[in-house]
Amino acid sequence: MAIGPTVFVDTNILLYSEDLADPVKHQAARAWLRELWLRRCGRISSQVLDEFYTRATAGLKPAMPAGDARAEVRRYQRWQPWRTDQATVENAWAIESRYQLGFGDALIVAAAQQQGCACLLSEDLSHDRQIDGVRIISPFLVGPDLLDASTA
Numbered sequence: 001m002a003i004g005p006t007v008f009v010d011t012n013i014l015l016y017s018e019d020l021a022d023p024v025k026h027q028a029a030r031a032w033l034r035e036l037w038l039r040r041c042g043r044i045s046s047q048v049l050d051e052f053y054t055r056a057t058a059g060l061k062p063a064m065p066a067g068d069a070r071a072e073v074r075r076y077q078r079w080q081p082w083r084t085d086q087a088t089v090e091n092a093w094a095i096e097s098r099y100q101l102g103f104g105d106a107l108i109v110a111a112a113q114q115q116g117c118a119c120l121l122s123e124d125l126s127h128d129r130q131i132d133g134v135r136i137i138s139p140f141l142v143g144p145d146l147l148d149a150s151t152a
Helices: 011-018 023-039 046-058 066-079 086-099 103-114 144-148
Strands: 007-009 119-121 134-137
Touching: 007 023, 007 103, 011 023, 011 046, 011 066, 023 144, 046 066, 046 103, 086 103, 103 119, 103 134
Parallel strands: 007 119, 119 134
Antiparallel strands: none
């Protein structure tokens, strides 16, 4: 099944692309991100960039230097980060209630919807689950060749 023209990327995927602690997840995250850059179809939100910066500079071992993390945040600005507005918050509350998600995860799904993403790359949500038209994909279970899969 093809996943559509745009793919929303959750914070943890960006972090795995920088973290060498788990080489398998590191390589998988980098492969997906490389393909999304090539196809110009990656999307994120300001929430994802905020979380990435905070966790990369304080949570990774070793921590990413602040200047390097800032450079990455600036680079991902090209992906047109969604800025959370009241409509996104309202939608996230509805998703939170309907699907029993934490608010942060619901906000990620709502931002993906706002950007018209058919797919959300995340390790935190159940692989292949559909949430209001957004398909959750674990980049550690399937590769970016999924982008080429037929819809037939």
